[in-house]
Amino acid sequence: MIEPNKAVTVGQRPGVADQNVLILGSGIAGITTALELSEMGISSTILERRDRLGGQAAVFACKASEKCNKCFACVVDNQIQEVSRRSGIRILTESTLGKISGDPGRFKVQIQSGGNESRLEASVILVATGVDFFNARQKPEYGYGLFQNVITAQDLDEMLHAKGRVLRPSDGQVPSRIAFFQCVGSRDETIGHLWCSKVCCAYALRFMKAIRHQYPEIETSFFYIDIQPLGRSFESLLEACRQDERMHLIRSLPSKVYGHRTSTDLRIRFIDPVSGGITEEGFDLIVLSIGMTPREDADQVADLLHVPKNEEGFYRSPPPDSGIFVSGACKGPRDIGGSIIDAKATAREIAQYLGGV
Amino acid sequence: MRSSKECRIAIVIDHCEGTLSHIFDEAMVRYFSGLPCVVSCYQDDNLSSPRRLEKLVAKLRKGKADRAVIVGGSPKRYEASFRRLDLGTGFNPYMFLVANVREQAVWTIPDVERAKEKTKTIVAKRIREATCLSPIGEEKFELSKNAIVLGGGVVGMRAALALADANIQVTLLSRAKDIGGKAIQLTHFYDRPGEVSSWFKDQVKKVKKHPNIAVKTSVELKGLEGSLGDYRVKVEDPSGKRREVEGSAVILAMGNDVIPNTEGIFGHQRFISPPQMEAMLADGGKSLVTDKERPLQTVTFILDLVNETIKIDSANAIKNAILLRENHDRAVYVICRDVKVSLDGMEKQYRKAREMGVIFIKYDDPPKFSLVNGQINVEVKEVSIQMRGDDYSLSILSDLVVVSERFVPSKDNQMLADVLGIPLAEEGFLMDENPQFARVRTNRRGVFIAGGCRYPQTLDESLVEAEAAAAGVTELLSQGFFGYDLAVAEIDPAKCAACLTCPRVCPHSAIVVERYAEGNVYVTGGYEKDFRWKAARVLPMQCYGCGICVSSCPTKAITLKHLTDDEISLQVGV
Incomplete structure (x- = not known):
């Protein structure tokens, strides 16, 4: 039905099939790149340190309220299923990177899987190692690890993902007043983190929408510095949150959490932007929106592969002829959607480097 | 059975x-x-x-x-x-x-x-x-390695370059006289040293010199039709001559439009737009003076009156505030609802701006403006001052006030949405097929979107989108053919009454109905002996097999091959 064109080069890509891309990390960026590469006929090996695929986002729960709030959590499940089925993608879980030798385009890599050691050859190495979440214990004033009902947003996400319910850890009851603290580990020079994690505002607001939908009686408060928008659907999300009478957006970061080890109730102290004075308010669940930090072993990987870093410690893209590529949140905080877009762009760069397209 | x-x-x-x-x-x-x-x-x-x-x-x-x-x-x-x-x-x-x-x-x-x-x-x-x-069988057809990029801005240029490097022949169409788009207004990057103009000129040169890119400027978009492997864009040049450009796939990168804020007091000459501010800084600050050659001492940026959830204005304001302090020693105020720092390195820029003496004021209620002796008085309640219980406003006498232009969807969006059957998002921007699973891809196979026509974003974010869209096209064309199975809808022409219900409900524009009489004249009564109604036809490579047309067809002329009525009857036990 369509005139064949001379420019068509069906099957004229010798060598591409023998190429192997070693992908470090099976988070959303790594998986998406593997899938995109497989679409272009390039095989890859995914190396994952843990025993499961999906990285940080794999434990996220759906945050739909009366409608989809576009949190992208379902994408991760979908991509994990897809990647385990696709031919041409080899997956090595519970495996870590050993020594690397060889030249760009022909790396020889040692892999440690459990106690075993194996070798493989890779034309390209993609670093998609992602980030660590901030350790909330480094902000002792919020009492994480001390008070049972102070949890991180990721704890809450795992709870919602596993049990489908929001419960106070202290007694397993549904909380009545929840506070979200923003910028825990982000935008904070006292811990040397002078960057915004970009996603937490939208993440927490979506979370609150989902909770308010499931439990209309719960009162929620959102303590923030500045609300950071995220993409196209954010405007309507923010408007819906502002309209909700039981959702209080408070421009103030609490200074301290007070409580008792055995008690359910917690008090927080903050400057109330309405009255202007220092105020205390009681909550029975406090959720810390912890930010993203460079991974603990970021330096090791960077040294091993000669990946440059920026001032914050996130990776920068190495020169294009190095045969090493970087994708996803290890380049700096980003959301699932942003990582997917980034992975697609990286897959194209890799294909181009390999001369396949 | x-x-x-x-x-x-x-x-x-x-x-x-x-x-x-x-x-x-x-x-x-x-x-x-x-x-x-x-x-x-x-x-x-x-x-x-x-x-x-x-x-x-x-x-x-x-x-x-x-x-x-x-x-x-x-x-x-x-x-x-x-x-x-x-x-x-x-x-x-x-x-x-x-x-x-x-x-x-x-x-x-x-x-x-x-x-x-x-x-x-x-x-x-x-x-x-x-x-x-x-x-159910499979089919495939060959795809030529060529593509059309609509829009000659930075996003279109980046997409075209990415495709051209992958050996895809690209036709880059631009409405403007020259390629470049709105980014030409920028003078500095917010996050790195170096001027935009040299980077930008380099991009333009690369595009123009690339053997795989054909640039066509000064063309007005008049229509787009066809399907994967055979898209045809109709354009009109200034002389009114129309022509068609063909490509296997299309990337839409027409960007967004802007509406300057000139209503009421905003029409006063001391109110300028962010691009005007960029232009003033581009000439080394020579134009940072009044018409009487007196320096414009105080510059105030007003943010979040429009585009509250778009980060572009905030990034540019912080960048320009630093330049005004650093190179020109002006007093600078940035008045906003929220400081948008969710960009790489922006928190550091924000900190630098404050260290240099830029004063940030956050409001809950929008500021008020008045003219005082030729200057603009900006009256605003700072949220942290309200915190002390006092309810008074700050008054900032400004020589220059920078107000944002409203970012709106391109006027082409509606037309493209109509002719391509691509849905529009609530604000009027073009919609991805599925914002979660298929970013930058539309519900029309072979049509991709990137940049401001999808949603206005900062330069970096838009450029990554351009590359992702180019990756989508490359992936599609890299095999040289498109294979699909025939698990799709099929129309029995004998039963079709050409009522046009199915093309209307099809979300993927996969159904065509050929005009049934010469010149599309409605024929009533007394048909010729051999006259036959032409039937609707499903284009199998466009069909996603969703079954919406099957359930809408009043004459039951449509079958879904992988889920026939017989199968459904047996499933429900009839």
Whole structure:
């Protein structure tokens, strides 16, 4: 039905099939790149340190309220299923990177899987190692690890993902007043983190929408510095949150959490932007929106592969002829959607480097 | 339905890692084996494991069956492996059915005996349904390695370069006299040293010199039609001459429009737009003076009156505030609702701006403006001052006030949405097919979106989008052909009344109805002897097999090949 064109080069890509891309990390960026590469006929090996695929986002729960709030959590499940089925993608879980030798385009890599050691050859190495979440214990004033009902947003996400319910850890009851603290580990020079994690505002607001939908009686408060928008659907999300009478957006970061080890109730102290004075308010669940930090072993990987870093410690893209590529949140905080877009762009760069397209 | 004697069904029982073993006891297996047409029965513990699947396939290949019913979990668990992979079972991929007893019986009915009964019913129905399965074929057609990029801004340019580097012939269409778009207004990057102009000129040069890119400027978009492999963009040049540009795929990167804020007091000459501010800084600050050559001492940026959830203005304001302090020693105020720092390195820029003496004021209620002796008085309540209980406003006498332009969807969006059948998002920007799963891809196969026509974003974010869209096109064209199976809708022309219901409901613009009379004149009565209504036709490479047209067709002329009415009747037991 369509005139064949001379420019068509069906099957004229010798060598591409023998190429192997070693992908470090099976988070959303790594998986998406593997899938995109497989679409272009390039095989890859995914190396994952843990025993499961999906990285940080794999434990996220759906945050739909009366409608989809576009949190992208379902994408991760979908991509994990897809990647385990696709031919041409080899997956090595519970495996870590050993020594690397060889030249760009022909790396020889040692892999440690459990106690075993194996070798493989890779034309390209993609670093998609992602980030660590901030350790909330480094902000002792919020009492994480001390008070049972102070949890991180990721704890809450795992709870919602596993049990489908929001419960106070202290007694397993549904909380009545929840506070979200923003910028825990982000935008904070006292811990040397002078960057915004970009996603937490939208993440927490979506979370609150989902909770308010499931439990209309719960009162929620959102303590923030500045609300950071995220993409196209954010405007309507923010408007819906502002309209909700039981959702209080408070421009103030609490200074301290007070409580008792055995008690359910917690008090927080903050400057109330309405009255202007220092105020205390009681909550029975406090959720810390912890930010993203460079991974603990970021330096090791960077040294091993000669990946440059920026001032914050996130990776920068190495020169294009190095045969090493970087994708996803290890380049700096980003959301699932942003990582997917980034992975697609990286897959194209890799294909181009390999001369396949 | 064909005679059931011709069918030889294999039953494959998946114990789902032992979770269903209490249902599939010996009696149950005997019952399955005794059902009509069943010639073999296999059991496995976990069919989602590729190795187990391989073993099963080997058994199926040796057996006598010509189709299979999988009894176990949800179809999702098996569809990809049984349908999309060529397993070498010797069966057509559509000769498989799934009986989802896990979700429909075992999980929903706590009582084991009743769950078993339900399991029997489900399987019996699926066996009956399996008897009317028929193989569905595949087709493929060649794709030329060429593409069209609409929009000559930075996003279009980056997409064109990415495609051209992948050996795809690109036609870059631009409405403006020259390529470049709005980024030409920028003078500095916010996050790195170096001027935009040199980077920008370099990009333009690369595009113009690339042997695989043909640039056509000063063309007005008039229409877009066709389908994957055969898109035709109609453009008109200034002389009114129309022509068609062809390509296998299209990237829409027309950007967004801006509406300057000039209503009421904003029309005063001391109010300027962000691009005007950029221009003033571009000439080394020579134009940072009044018409009487007196320096403009105080510059105030007003943010978040419009575009509250777009980060562009905030990034530019912080960048320019630093330049004004650093190079020109002006007093600078940035008045906003929220400081947008969710960009790489922006928190540091924000900190630097404050260190240099830029004053940030956050408001809940929008500021008020008045003219005082030729200057603009900006009256605003700072939220932290309100915090002290005092309710008074700050008054900032400004020589220059920078107010944002409103970012609005391009006027082409509506037209493209109409002719391509791409939905618009609530604000009027072009919609991805599925914002989660298929970013930058539209619901029209072969049409991609990037940059401001999707949503206005900062330069970096838009450029990554451009590359992702280019990756989508490259992926599609890299094989040189597009293969698809015919599990799609099909219209029986004899039954079609050409009522135009199906093309209207189709979300993927996959149905065409040829005009049924010369010159599209409606013909009434007294048809010629041989006159025949032309029927609607499904373009199989565009069809996603969703079935919406099937249920809407008043004459039941449409069948979904992989889910026929017969199959549905048997499923519901009619």
